[in-house]
Amino acid sequence: MIIVLHVTIALAGIAFTTVTFFIPSVAKLRIASGLLVATLASGTYLTWSSHSRLLEACMMGLLYTAGVSYGIYAAQRKLTAVSVREK
Numbered sequence: 001m002i003i004v005l006h007v008t009i010a011l012a013g014i015a016f017t018t019v020t021f022f023i024p025s026v027a028k029l030r031i032a033s034g035l036l037v038a039t040l041a042s043g044t045y046l047t048w049s050s051h052s053r054l055l056e057a058c059m060m061g062l063l064y065t066a067g068v069s070y071g072i073y074a075a076q077r078k079l080t081a082v083s084v085r086e087k
Contacts, residue, residue: 005042017072
């Protein structure tokens with residue numbers, strides 16, 4: 001059951017980060033960050049509880065974390081640029 005929740009949170013994180021990149025806001029950045037943290041937490045739990053291969057799990061987790069983190073970073077930069085232009 002936890003694996004379904006983990007995959008759902010991860011896919012929601014990717015989708016929401018994509019939306020946040022195109023239409024950034026502070027609230028969306030917080031939600032995207034929360035989904036990233038929830039995915040990492042559930043992935044850590046799955047890895048420890050199932051005694052799975054750590055290398056494979058960590059490689060996929062690192063790729064996911066890098067991709068979503070870059071999306072959040074880029075959205076934050078876009079939001080900052082828009083707010084500077086409005087002043």
